[in-house]
Every structure is written in structure tokens, then in C-alpha cells.
Amino acid sequence: MANSSHSKPTRQMEYEKKQHKEEMKQQVITFVLMILFTFVAFGMVIMEVNSYFVIPTLIILAIVQVAFQLYYFMHMKNKGHNMPALMMYGGAAVAGLTIITFSSIIWW
Amino acid sequence: MSTTAAQKGGLGAAIWDYLTTVDHKKIAHLYLVAGGLFFLIGGLEAMLIRIQLMKPDNNFLAAGLYNEMITMHGTTMIFLAAMPLIFALMNAVVPLQIGARDVAFPFLNSLGFWLFLFGGLMLNVSWFTGGAPDAGWTNYAPLSTTSPGHGVDYYVMGLQISGAGTLIGGINFLVTIVNMRAPGMTYMRMPLFTWSTLVTSTLILFAFPALTVGLFLMMFDRMFGAAFFDVAKGGNVIIWEHLFWIFGHPEVYILILPLFGAFSDIFSTFSKKRLFGYSAMVFATVLIGFLGFMVWAHHMFTVGMGPIANSIFAVATMAIAVPTGIKIFNWLFTMWGGQIRMTSAMLWSVAFIPSFTIGGMTGVMLAAAAADFQYHDTYFVVGHFHYVIVGGVVFGIFAALHYWWPKMFGKVLNEKLGKLAFWPFFIGFHLTFFIQHFLGLMGMPRRYWVFLEGQGLEAGNMISTIGAFLMAIGSVIFLINVVYTAVKEKKADGDPWDGRTLEWTMASPPPHYNFVQTPLVRGLDPLWVEKTEGKEGMTPAEPLGDIHMPNASILPFTMSIGLFIAGFGFIYQTDDKTWLVASVIGMAITFGSMLTRSLKDDLGHHIHKEELEEDIKKGVGK
Amino acid sequence: MSHEDVLNPKHMPHDPEKATLEGKNKFLAFWFFLGGETVLFASLFGTYIALNSSTAGENTPEHLFGLELVFLMTMMLLTSSLTSVYAMYHMKNHDFRKMQTWLAITVLLGLAFLGCEIYEFLHYIHEYEFTFGSSAFASAFYTLVGFHGGHVLFGLSWIVTLMIRNQKRGLNLYNAPKFYIASLYWHFIDVVWVFIFTVVYLMGKVG
Known part of the structure; x- marks a missing residue:
């Protein structure tokens, strides 16, 4: 498909590709953070951290994770x-x- | 009434045309006919209720049948009459008002209609299969979960199917208005009817899912042995009430807002003035939509949520009076100093203002949580909500139909008959419902099938019943007018009211591609802007060229009929598991149709420039 | 833009999913639909929160749930979210083959997730006699998690249908929006799961 795109300057193509790559990098970082949050969440419950502390923390972690999902994975940003x-x-x-x-x- | 293509091929072709149509103008006809039919059924049920309550200890309807009657009257009028009639108006008008050739999703538009229709049919089949739903239109648990027979099951399945259709319709209009506006048609140049459709569609989007979940829980409890509302197993019946009203209160704004929009357009046109306080009107519409989500628990003041919750919801409810008041005053100021023409549409609109205001005032009375303990479940409430729904929604539908009838069917409704229909309906309406406030204050509870002698309720109930008959007479005269107009009246021209908005720039009824050339919008009331500059019509925003149109399809019909069949399977599998076969077959039809839709490319077709030039010669463009 | 151009784009524009009016409409409508779905799931979560202690003297959340399987399921679904991001990355770079490959990985992870969920339900039914009608808590649990599972199943069927349908003809402006919104749907499923593992399982374990 790329070779038929003579009407689009190759430089433009390269620029877009680079941009996509940049965005992909951010998304991988997002993913790593999400995995990390999940580990923290499960870890806190397994280690039986005090429930007055753990429930609000779990909710905040979930909301942050969802925000990542929406803004980065689903491109809402x-x-x-x-x-x-x-x-x-x-x-x-x-x-x-x-x-x-x-x-x-x-x-x- | 339909287009030339259908007339050529005879009746069969015309039916097939309507079964497969994706044209928003024809879907509007379908919504109007179906909604009108259900309105008559609901009206008949109302008459039977009033006959039963005509005198004390009456024997006209048995107690059980009376319960079915009130349940079906409420459910039918809200979901199967008011909603589709509003969708009829939206379909007929919104794409024209924003300068679009079609809605964003013509296929889904058609699907929305057929889902609604089959849901409505499902509900009404229950009359013939051993009893209609009888737990009230609010269907509170545990009354509904313990109701014997299959009546409530029909309620659940019927509303689930038609609710899905409404949600689809709502999303369709949202996207249409956001994405399909003509060049120059900014948000703050949209006619109020379009604005209110936008806000209403948003309310539909956020309100209907709560009903969907509520109905699923009810379905699981009644048909699949779940325990959501079974207190013995830890269930909680208040969940149903919350879910129902989280949906139900926005629903009443879903009903009234589009008509607020229609009134705004009508007042402006027939006063020959631009709408007074346009931006305040837009703001008030949005604010009503916003606040509409924070007040649902005012239906539940007596449930025992506690004084804090009651106070919060009472204050929020009273706050809605502010934007509504803004609207009332702006309509009055629009008329002030205008060149008023008292057409039938205007008559209904003018009558709406005091009628609706009375309903709004009793609304504020009911919002006072402490006082509500007295009003709750009495005829005071019945009087209140009929004042807002009949005085607002039904008056609005009549006004809007008179106003847009030429655009929908090419003929202006007979004005004499229009006014003749108005007066008995208007007088009958106030006779029926005004007295009900006092009946309620005197202690008459709602939903009881008899009242006793010697409690001072006889005269009031008699007056109410007489009023109901007058309303029936008014409705019949309107129907006669429809037939008379179709037979006797001459064809209307494109702009019979000296209109201000885009729908009046084209022939009545419009060609199926609406605009030969997309118009360029240069201000609020775009047609009026051109008229004041002495121009004949709109300036086109594009050269004459091929027009892309969607293809007709039978798939929306088959998808809906599949769910209809599956619904029966779900209802009767509680008696006999072999009925699950019906569910499987029905779902197979629905998913098969969806798969077909997904696999087959549907790229639409083009109307070529040459055909358009032919049409212009015949005078379609104007 | 004529049909020929849509089906055989001479070159793919920057955002193929939003290059046509149909694409733009689909994109917007689907986001709006997700807004509605948010309310749908909130109603289910609300019901669950209201009923999660109504166990009628039978199995409690604390007693029932095991975190190992849930952790595994979470990892699978999170990873499948990333793989569908990769698929969309390749769609934007007009590399149809790679997009199909990443979608296939997404589907496999989704299937594994669904298998775990079915196993979990069967486990509860057989080992604990914890059925749909056992208690209000049981009904709420199966309904909430089951609705999510139903969404997973629908999402999988959707993606697979798209992959098979377009296998031969590759990417064009007619199907790019379809792929894109299917991937949005898949992300939304993950969003819901994040709240399910937090509210149902983790908070259920904390008690």
C-alpha cells in the first residue's frame, strides 16, 4: 500500500510514522503503569493492609487506570x-x- | 401521502416500500401512524377508567381488569404514544431544519422504529393471552414480582424491546445534529426544536440504560429465579424504585423538551418575530436536561430515605422551576408586540402556557417533601402529571402536527376543523383534571377501582368523566380533520406559514433527498435572513452534483421480529421449557440479520445530476 | 469521495477511521453509545454494591473468591488491551497483515479470559452450590460479571467477523472505522473489568 501512495509526499508519510511510533511508546509506558497498579492493588489485598486505607486506595488506583485506558489507549487525549x-x-x-x-x- | 415510486407499483409495493424504507420522512409517517394508533388505544383505556369512576361503587370494570386498565393506560401513553409521536416530529423535521439530506444512520433509524413497534405490539398482545400487566405503569416490586400470570412478563419484554429502539433513535439524532449540519449552521443558529432534540437525545442516552438494567433484573427475578427483589433471600425492592425513577424522571423531560422546542418555533413564526431571548432559551433547555437527572427521588419521598436525602431532592426539584420560568416568560415576550396569527397551531400553543404553568405550580407543591406525605398516591398527583403531560406534551403534539403537517403530507390541515377540535379538547381537559386536584386533597387515593358513597367524591368524579368525553370528542374531530384534509384540501406550497427556518425552503412534501443543493446558513432563522434581503430562497453552499443516498433494507424489520419471537419464548419458558426453542429461533433471526448486515457491504446509491435537473424543471427544488 | 475511492483508496489518509462522513458518524455514535454503557454498568455496579452483603446466610464474597484466577484473568485482559492498541497502530501505518496478527492475539487472550470465567462460574456452582438464585448477592454477582462476560463474547464475535470478512480485501476507508470502533469496544470491556476486579473481587476480599 505504501508504494502506491505517490500522491502523498514520502516525507509526510515518514513524519506520520514517527508520530505514531511516539504515541505507541507512550501507550507502552501506560501499559506498564497499569500492570504496576494492578500488582499494587492485588498486593495490598493479599498482604491484608488495613481496610480503612486499602479501600479508598483501591478505588483511586482503579480510576487512574481507567483514565489511562480512556486517554491513552482510546485516544481521548x-x-x-x-x-x-x-x-x-x-x-x-x-x-x-x-x-x-x-x-x-x-x-x- | 407517500412518494411517487410507491404509487406506481400498487399497494403491495407501497407496503414493501414502508417496510424497508430508510428515509427519515417515511419513518416519520410510520412513527406517526403507530403512535397515533397506540394513542387511541390508550385513550380508550382512559375512557373505560373514567366510566368506571363515574359513580360510586360502580361495577363496570372488575377490580383486576381495572388494575390492568390503569397499568396499560400509563404504559401505553408514555412509551407507545407520546415517545413515538415525538420521534415522528423529530424525524420529519430535524434533518430539514439543519440542512441535512438524511439522518446519520438511516438504517438504525428504521431499526429504532421497528423495535419500538414490535415492543408495543408485544405489550398489547397480553390482552388476548390471559391478562395484561397489572402492577401499575411504575411496576413496583414486590407487587410486580408476585403478580400471577404473565402480564408483568409482557411488560418487561415489551418495554425492553421498545426501549432498545428508543436508545438507538436517541444516538442517531445526537450524531445527526452534531455531524450533519449544513455549512454555517452553528450550534447557536439551530432552531429551538433542533436544540431540544439534541438535549432530549442526550437524556435518552443516559436515562434508558437504567431502565434496561431494571427490566433485566425484573426479568431475571420473574423468569430465571434470581432474588434481586426477594426479601427472603436478601433482596431489596427499593432497587427497582431507584432504577425506575433514575430513568423515569429524565423520561418526563424527554417527553416535554421537544415540545418546548416546537412551541418556540411556532410562537416565533406566528408572531413574525425572532424568538425572544434565544440564548437564554438554549441555556434553559440544557439546564432543565442537566437538573432533570438530579431529582428522581422526589417520586420516593415517602419511601423512607431520610430527611437529608428528601431535602436535597426537594431543593433540586424546585430549582427546575427557574429555567422553566425563563422559558414561559420568553414565550410571552416573543408574542408581545408581534404580528400574531391565531392559527390552530398557535391556538394550541397559547393554550399550553397557562395549562402547563398550573401543572408546574402543583409540581412545586409536590416538591415540598413534607407536604408530599399528604399528596402522595392521591388524585392530586394524578391531576398534576396530567396537567404537565396533557397540557404540555399532548397540546404540543397537536400544535406541532398542525404546524408541520404541510411539510409531512403536503396539505395544510383544515383550520376550521382544527379550531373545532381544539375547544372541546381544551375545555374537556380542564374539566377532567382540575377537579382531580381537589378530589386528591379530599382524600381520594389513586389506582383504587371504586370510591364509596357519601364522602363528597361523587360530583367531582362525574365532572371529571364528562370532561374526558369532551376530550374524546376533540380527538375524534382531529381525526375527521385528517381524513377531510387528505380528501378535500388542495396541495400546500413549500412555505405556507411564511416560515423562518430551513424546512420551509423546499417543496411540501420535500423530495426524498431533501435539498437539491445544501444551503448556506447565514444566521439564526436562516430563511428569514434571506427573506429580509429580498431573496427568493437560500444561497446554495455547493454546486449541483450527484447526491449520495442510503439503500432501503428489510433487515431492521427482521431483526425486530426476531426479538419479538424470542420475547414470547422467554415469557413462556417458565411454564414449559420447550418454549426456549422460540427464544433460540428468534435470537437466530436477529443475530443472523445482524451478521448479514455486517458481512454485506452497503454503500448506498447515487442520484445523478441529470435526474436532479429533471426534478428542478418539475419544480421540486422549491 | 466516490465509492471507488472508498474501497480502493489511492492512499490512506492520516486517520482512516475518520476520513469519510460515515466514519466520522460511526466514531461519534460509538463513543456516545459507550457513554450510555457507562450508565448501564453503573446501574449494575450499584445493584451489586447494594446487595453484596445480602448473602441470606450462605456464601459470602470473602469466603467464595480466590484471587489467583482473578489476577490471571486481569493480566490477560489488560494485555489484550495493549495488543489491540498495537493492531490500531498498524492500521494507522496501513499495515493490514500486522493488524490482523495483533487482532488475532487479542482474540486468543479474550477467549482465554472467557474460558477462565466459565470455569470460575462452574466452580462456584459445583463446589459451593452458589447458583443464580441462591441469594440476592448471588444474583447480583452473576448478573454483573455475566453482563461483562456477555460483552466479551460479543466483542470477540465482532472482531472475528471483521477479520474474516476483510481477510482477502485488506484495509479500506469503508472497513477502517469498523475496525477502529471494535477496538474501542474492546478497551471499554477492559475499563469495566478494572472496576469489577476492584469492586467485586478485591473489595470483596477486604470485606
């Missing part, structure tokens, strides 16, 4: 993602309200 971000935050807001409701006002 790139431009042209304003509407997707708006709708994801909208969904997350309703989701948050729902979770708060179900953990507070359903008669325990």
Missing part, C-alpha cells in the same frame, strides 16, 4: 475528541450519582 469526552463525562456523572445512591439511600 487527541484532538477531535471533545464530544466523546463530553458524553463520557456525562455518563460518568450519572454513573456516579447512581453509585452514590445505591450505597447510601436504599435502606440497609
Whole structure:
């Protein structure tokens, strides 16, 4: 496919390839961090760290991991993602309200 | 009513055309006919309810049948009448208003309709198979989980299928409005109807998944032995109430917002003025949508959530009165000093303002959590929500139909009959529901199939029933008008109301590709901008060229019918496991259709420049 | 842009998934759909959180869950997320073969994950008599995790269908958006799993 792309300057092609490579590098770093977070999360539970500390930490780790997934793996950090971000935050807001409701006002 | 292509091939071809159509204007017709039919069924159920309550200790309907009647009346009117009628208007108008040739997903648009229709049919089949759902339209557990027979199962499956259709429709309109606007049509130049469709679609996107989950839990409890609402196994019935209202409250804004938009367009057109406070109107629409998600628990004040939760939801609910008030005042100011023409559409719109405001005021009364303990589950609530839903949504649908009927069907509805339909309906509406507030305050509970003699409730109920008959008469006159107009009235031209927005720049009804050339939008009320500069029509934004259009397809129909069959399988497998065969066959049809859709490329077709030039000669362009 | 161009692009643009109007529409619609899915899963999580102590005197989360298998499943799904990133990387560089290879690896990891999940469910049913209707907790657990499993199954079928359908003809502007949104779906499955292993398993173990 590359050789048929005479209408696109090769330099442009090379530049784009380089950019993709740069982005890929970031994504691999993201992945390593995600694996690390997972290790920390499981490790804390297995080593039975105090639950007052561990539950908030687990939730924060999960949220950070999900943010990585969304912004790097799913490219939400790139431009042209304003509407997707708006709708994801909208969904997350309703989701948050729902979770708060179900953990507070359903008669325990 | 349909296009020339269909008329050539006779009835069979016309039916096939509608079964496979992906044209948003024809899908609008389908939504209108189906929604109208369900509106009549729901109206009939309402009449039977009012006849039963005409006098004390009445024997007209048995208690069980009465329960089925109120359940089906509510469910039908909300999900199967109001929603599709709104979708009919959105489909007919939104692509035209933004200068698009079609919606973003014509195929999904059609799928959304057929899912809704088969879901609605499923619900109504229950009348003939041993009893309709009878746990109220809110279907609270454990009343619903312990309801004998299959009625509630039909409720679950029917709403699940039609809900999926609504979600698809919502996403389709979101993308259409975001991506398909004509050059120059910025967000802040969109007509209010388009704006409100955008906000409504967002609400659909975030509200319907909660219903989906609620219905799944109900389905698993009733059909597959789960224990979500089984207190003996640790279940919790409040979960259903929360899920239902997390969906249910945004749902009432889903119903009313599009009509707010339609009213805005109508007031502006028939006052010959641009909408007063356009940006405040947009802001108020968005704010109502936003706040609409934070108030659902005001339906549950008496559940026992505690004073803190009740207070928060009470305050949030009252806050919604502010943006709604902004809207009411802006409509009044739009009319102020305008050249008002009292057409039927305008008549319904003007009548809407005081009617809806009364509903809004009782809404604020109900929002006061402490007072709500008195109002809860009485006829006061029934009066309140009929004031907002009939006085807002139904009036709005009538107004919008009168306004856009020429664009949908090429003929202006007869004005005399239009006004003749309005008066009995309007008077009947206030007779029916105003008195219900007082019946409620006097202690009449909702959903009871009889009331007793000598408690002072006789006169009020009688008045209410008389009002209901007047509303029925009004509706019948509207139907007569539809037939009369189709037979007797002459063809309307493209712009019968001296309109301001893009839908009035083309012939009525428009050609199936809508715009010969995409228009260039130069301001708010784009057609009016051109008119004030003495121009005939819009300036095109592109040269005359081939137009790309989507292909028709039967697959949306088969996908929906598959789910319909599978639904019966799921319902009856509780009696006999062999019914699971129906589920498997149904799912196979649905997934098979999806696979076909996925494997077969559908690149659409082109309308060539030469054909367009032919059409222009025939006068289609204007 | 005519059909010929779409099916036989003379050169691939920078973002092939968003080069056509259809592509742009699909891209946006799918993100919006994911916004809706967020609410769907939040409702399921909410239900689970409300019911996870309603065990009706039977198996509790602490008693039931083993972390070894969950850890293994997490690693598989996280890795499959990275492999689908690689697939999209090669799509942007117009290397169809490599994209197919990475997608195939993604599918294998997904299948392994699904196998583990089925094993886990069967294990609970046979060893602990922990069935769908045992308690409200059981219903909520199977429903939440099962919904995720259903999403995995659907995602796998989707990716496999796309791979087989386009095996011969390679990448073009008509199928690039399809590959792209399928990979978005796969990432979203991973997003949900992150919350499942945190909320259901880890917090269940902490008690």
C-alpha cells in the first residue's frame, strides 16, 4: 500500500510514522503503569493492609487506570475528541450519582 | 401521502416500500401512524377508567381488569404514544431544519422504529393471552414480582424491546445534529426544536440504560429465579424504585423538551418575530436536561430515605422551576408586540402556557417533601402529571402536527376543523383534571377501582368523566380533520406559514433527498435572513452534483421480529421449557440479520445530476 | 469521495477511521453509545454494591473468591488491551497483515479470559452450590460479571467477523472505522473489568 501512495509526499508519510511510533511508546509506558497498579492493588489485598486505607486506595488506583485506558489507549487525549469526552463525562456523572445512591439511600 | 415510486407499483409495493424504507420522512409517517394508533388505544383505556369512576361503587370494570386498565393506560401513553409521536416530529423535521439530506444512520433509524413497534405490539398482545400487566405503569416490586400470570412478563419484554429502539433513535439524532449540519449552521443558529432534540437525545442516552438494567433484573427475578427483589433471600425492592425513577424522571423531560422546542418555533413564526431571548432559551433547555437527572427521588419521598436525602431532592426539584420560568416568560415576550396569527397551531400553543404553568405550580407543591406525605398516591398527583403531560406534551403534539403537517403530507390541515377540535379538547381537559386536584386533597387515593358513597367524591368524579368525553370528542374531530384534509384540501406550497427556518425552503412534501443543493446558513432563522434581503430562497453552499443516498433494507424489520419471537419464548419458558426453542429461533433471526448486515457491504446509491435537473424543471427544488 | 475511492483508496489518509462522513458518524455514535454503557454498568455496579452483603446466610464474597484466577484473568485482559492498541497502530501505518496478527492475539487472550470465567462460574456452582438464585448477592454477582462476560463474547464475535470478512480485501476507508470502533469496544470491556476486579473481587476480599 505504501508504494502506491505517490500522491502523498514520502516525507509526510515518514513524519506520520514517527508520530505514531511516539504515541505507541507512550501507550507502552501506560501499559506498564497499569500492570504496576494492578500488582499494587492485588498486593495490598493479599498482604491484608488495613481496610480503612486499602479501600479508598483501591478505588483511586482503579480510576487512574481507567483514565489511562480512556486517554491513552482510546485516544481521548487527541484532538477531535471533545464530544466523546463530553458524553463520557456525562455518563460518568450519572454513573456516579447512581453509585452514590445505591450505597447510601436504599435502606440497609 | 407517500412518494411517487410507491404509487406506481400498487399497494403491495407501497407496503414493501414502508417496510424497508430508510428515509427519515417515511419513518416519520410510520412513527406517526403507530403512535397515533397506540394513542387511541390508550385513550380508550382512559375512557373505560373514567366510566368506571363515574359513580360510586360502580361495577363496570372488575377490580383486576381495572388494575390492568390503569397499568396499560400509563404504559401505553408514555412509551407507545407520546415517545413515538415525538420521534415522528423529530424525524420529519430535524434533518430539514439543519440542512441535512438524511439522518446519520438511516438504517438504525428504521431499526429504532421497528423495535419500538414490535415492543408495543408485544405489550398489547397480553390482552388476548390471559391478562395484561397489572402492577401499575411504575411496576413496583414486590407487587410486580408476585403478580400471577404473565402480564408483568409482557411488560418487561415489551418495554425492553421498545426501549432498545428508543436508545438507538436517541444516538442517531445526537450524531445527526452534531455531524450533519449544513455549512454555517452553528450550534447557536439551530432552531429551538433542533436544540431540544439534541438535549432530549442526550437524556435518552443516559436515562434508558437504567431502565434496561431494571427490566433485566425484573426479568431475571420473574423468569430465571434470581432474588434481586426477594426479601427472603436478601433482596431489596427499593432497587427497582431507584432504577425506575433514575430513568423515569429524565423520561418526563424527554417527553416535554421537544415540545418546548416546537412551541418556540411556532410562537416565533406566528408572531413574525425572532424568538425572544434565544440564548437564554438554549441555556434553559440544557439546564432543565442537566437538573432533570438530579431529582428522581422526589417520586420516593415517602419511601423512607431520610430527611437529608428528601431535602436535597426537594431543593433540586424546585430549582427546575427557574429555567422553566425563563422559558414561559420568553414565550410571552416573543408574542408581545408581534404580528400574531391565531392559527390552530398557535391556538394550541397559547393554550399550553397557562395549562402547563398550573401543572408546574402543583409540581412545586409536590416538591415540598413534607407536604408530599399528604399528596402522595392521591388524585392530586394524578391531576398534576396530567396537567404537565396533557397540557404540555399532548397540546404540543397537536400544535406541532398542525404546524408541520404541510411539510409531512403536503396539505395544510383544515383550520376550521382544527379550531373545532381544539375547544372541546381544551375545555374537556380542564374539566377532567382540575377537579382531580381537589378530589386528591379530599382524600381520594389513586389506582383504587371504586370510591364509596357519601364522602363528597361523587360530583367531582362525574365532572371529571364528562370532561374526558369532551376530550374524546376533540380527538375524534382531529381525526375527521385528517381524513377531510387528505380528501378535500388542495396541495400546500413549500412555505405556507411564511416560515423562518430551513424546512420551509423546499417543496411540501420535500423530495426524498431533501435539498437539491445544501444551503448556506447565514444566521439564526436562516430563511428569514434571506427573506429580509429580498431573496427568493437560500444561497446554495455547493454546486449541483450527484447526491449520495442510503439503500432501503428489510433487515431492521427482521431483526425486530426476531426479538419479538424470542420475547414470547422467554415469557413462556417458565411454564414449559420447550418454549426456549422460540427464544433460540428468534435470537437466530436477529443475530443472523445482524451478521448479514455486517458481512454485506452497503454503500448506498447515487442520484445523478441529470435526474436532479429533471426534478428542478418539475419544480421540486422549491 | 466516490465509492471507488472508498474501497480502493489511492492512499490512506492520516486517520482512516475518520476520513469519510460515515466514519466520522460511526466514531461519534460509538463513543456516545459507550457513554450510555457507562450508565448501564453503573446501574449494575450499584445493584451489586447494594446487595453484596445480602448473602441470606450462605456464601459470602470473602469466603467464595480466590484471587489467583482473578489476577490471571486481569493480566490477560489488560494485555489484550495493549495488543489491540498495537493492531490500531498498524492500521494507522496501513499495515493490514500486522493488524490482523495483533487482532488475532487479542482474540486468543479474550477467549482465554472467557474460558477462565466459565470455569470460575462452574466452580462456584459445583463446589459451593452458589447458583443464580441462591441469594440476592448471588444474583447480583452473576448478573454483573455475566453482563461483562456477555460483552466479551460479543466483542470477540465482532472482531472475528471483521477479520474474516476483510481477510482477502485488506484495509479500506469503508472497513477502517469498523475496525477502529471494535477496538474501542474492546478497551471499554477492559475499563469495566478494572472496576469489577476492584469492586467485586478485591473489595470483596477486604470485606
